[in-house]
Amino acid sequence: MSAPRGTPRDASAPLHERLLEQVLLGCGLLSIAITIAILAVMVGESAGFFAEVSLAQFLFDDTWTPLFAERHFGIWPLVAGTFLTAAIAIAVALPFGLLAAIYLGEFAPPRVRAVLKPTLELLAGVPTIVYGFFALLVLTPQLQRWLPSLAGFNALSPGIVMGMMIVPMITSLSEDAIRAVPDDLREGAYALGAGKLATVFGVVLPTALSGIAASLVLAVSRAVGETMIVAIAAGQQPRLTLDPQVPVETMTAYIVQVALGDVPTGGLEYATIFVIGGALFTFTFAANLVSRRLARRQYRSVAT
Amino acid sequence: MTVARRRRRSRALERGFAALCFTAAILPVLLLVLLLADVVVDALPRLRWDFLTSFPSRHAERAGIVAGAVGSLALVGLTAAFALPVGLGAAIYLEEYGRRGRIASIVEVNIANLAGVPSIVYGLLGLELFVRALGLGRSLLAGALTLALLVLPIVILASREALRAVPTSLREAALALGATQWQVTRRVVLPLAIPGVLTGSILAVSRALGEAAPLLVLGALAYVDFLPDGPASPFTALPIQIFSWTNRPQPGFEANAAAGIVVLLATLLCLNGLAIVLRHRLERRRSGR
Structure with missing residues (x-):
């Protein structure tokens, strides 16, 4: 009898087959190598940076001007710009995405759902460079009619456009969570006399809560790592502000700014993009892990 | 009442x-x-024919997109050549060989996490690894290798889904007849899974077509008045071209950026259409056999 899958192949398999298995394993291990390579690059370049700039200056200085004559390396202005645009994006994406998920999961007739779901996915398939164009050249001029104080580069417009892009991510993961709620629970609620709305808000959403939270965490991670929209429409002025009407600079936009300029490789300015990149990588990697754990928690609690 | x-x-x-x-x-x-x-x-x-056949120009109305379009096609082709075999190999290992093993589960979590890493981080990796350490320079090859790393997790996820859709009973039947694991994979699983693998992979690789951030970080050029003549050639790409036009203050370039976007979206639609047609044809051929 042949060995069940998942156990080591028996030694009697022909040599070329055993070699092949090693090649396939190599393909799989390449993904681990990528992670290690990213870590190595970020840590290597950051080590050079922190040999010259103290961690205290990085964390406690409130200005970021590594490209000026008087250099400051305080990360907070970039962090503020990043989380300001991300927060605007989430403020747009969460209500729309969640309501759409409730519609798809609880109300939509199968035929409507079959059309609406792939249509929503289109939003996530449009390249981000296109959204950047929307934000800078279409939405900002429109918004300036209502908000005359809005600057040509601002956090508001790219934030809103980024929110549009993230809607399908929240919808699809939240809908999975809503559909994973067993029908027994819904029927139990109906049997106790609850209406549809009471069932959705009293039973379904609370049960699906950690799955919905998982989609939120992933959306934040996506918004923080988004580059082209903010590089095009948010500006290049690192500024410690929460005002959505003025130009800011996000972590990703800073990396693009340096990459487009004539910064000599190997210098301190060059190292900054890897420090910022390392911070981005760490944050998104951690967010993905948290999101996975949250999503699994729901499925475990529903299964018992 | x-x-x-x-x-x-x-x-x-x-x-x-x-x-x-x-x-x-x-x-x-x-x-x-x-x-x-x-x-x-x-x-x-x-949106005229000469827009598709002209090189960039300082005069908006004379500028065209040919360098970006050819660059993007070369880039996406090379990316697919790197990412598809490796991605399929990894998916085969995870689904057919290493299932439930410890290595497989570590690789699995890692791939899911890599799929969520921002594309600009891959750009930084490519800059250090391909452009500088391996000395490939700001070449088409360096760009394609970087994009291949970026889409690899998506190719693996899509291929695994296609492999998983093949019923386990077929594998068990072949194993019971004495076939080796590779024979089962090669003769039973792959023929059934290939349409799904291809469709998923084309969709994954088409993501590479719209990516601008990693290429900007690598140092793709914005002003290129020649076509790439090989993998070592410097290059530009559609999204890079659109980006540089979007950033110009003169109004004529806004129209160019918009026209570039139309070309980019049309190409994406064609690729998606190709994926659907391919799946249909392969499925028909299989059922006709």
């Missing part, structure tokens, strides 16, 4: 809420359609 009224009111509330949810689902899509219509109107004056 009051019970009936209350029930009627709750039914109305319910319908209102469902309508609200429906509106929330449809509104972002409508906004996208509006914005796209605006782009097409902007693009109309530039």
Whole structure:
């Protein structure tokens, strides 16, 4: 009898087959190598940076001007710009995405759902460079009619456009969570006399809560790592502000700014993009892990 | 009486809420359609044949997209050549060989996490690894290798899904007849899974077509007045070209950027169409056998 899958192949398999298995394993291990390579690059370049700039200056200085004559390396202005645009994006994406998920999961007739779901996915398939164009050249001029104080580069417009892009991510993961709620629970609620709305808000959403939270965490991670929209429409002025009407600079936009300029490789300015990149990588990697754990928690609690 | 009224009111509330949810689902899509219509109107004056065949120019009305378009096609082709074999290999290992093993589960979590890493981080990796350490320079090859790393997790996820769709009973039947694991994979699983693998992979690789951030970080050029003549050639790409036009203050370039967007979106649509057609044909051939 042949060995069940998942156990080591028996030694009697022909040599070329055993070699092949090693090649396939190599393909799989390449993904681990990528992670290690990213870590190595970020840590290597950051080590050079922190040999010259103290961690205290990085964390406690409130200005970021590594490209000026008087250099400051305080990360907070970039962090503020990043989380300001991300927060605007989430403020747009969460209500729309969640309501759409409730519609798809609880109300939509199968035929409507079959059309609406792939249509929503289109939003996530449009390249981000296109959204950047929307934000800078279409939405900002429109918004300036209502908000005359809005600057040509601002956090508001790219934030809103980024929110549009993230809607399908929240919808699809939240809908999975809503559909994973067993029908027994819904029927139990109906049997106790609850209406549809009471069932959705009293039973379904609370049960699906950690799955919905998982989609939120992933959306934040996506918004923080988004580059082209903010590089095009948010500006290049690192500024410690929460005002959505003025130009800011996000972590990703800073990396693009340096990459487009004539910064000599190997210098301190060059190292900054890897420090910022390392911070981005760490944050998104951690967010993905948290999101996975949250999503699994729901499925475990529903299964018992 | 009051019970009936209350029930009627709750039914109305319910319908209102469902309508609200429906509106929330449809509104972002409508906004996208509006914005796209605006782009097409902007693009109309530039959407002529010479836009597709001209090199960039300082004069907006003479500038064209040929360098970006050819660069993007070469880039995506090379990316697919790197990412598809490796991605399929990894998926085969995870689904057919290493299932439930410890290595497989570590690789699995890692791939899911890599799929969520921002694309600009891959750009930084490519800059250090391919452009500098391996000395490939700011070449087409360096760009394609970087994009291959970026889409690899997506190719693996799509291929695994296709492999998983093949019924286990077929594998068991072949194993029971004495076939080796590779024979089962090669003769039974792959023929059934290939249409799904291809469709998923084309969709994954088409993501590489729209990526601008990693290429900007690698140092793709914005002004290129020649076609790439090999993998070592410097290059530009459609999204890079669109980016550089979007950033120019002169109004003529806005129309160019819009026209570039129309070309990019049309190419993406064609790729997606190709994926669907390919799947249909392969599926028909299989069922006809």
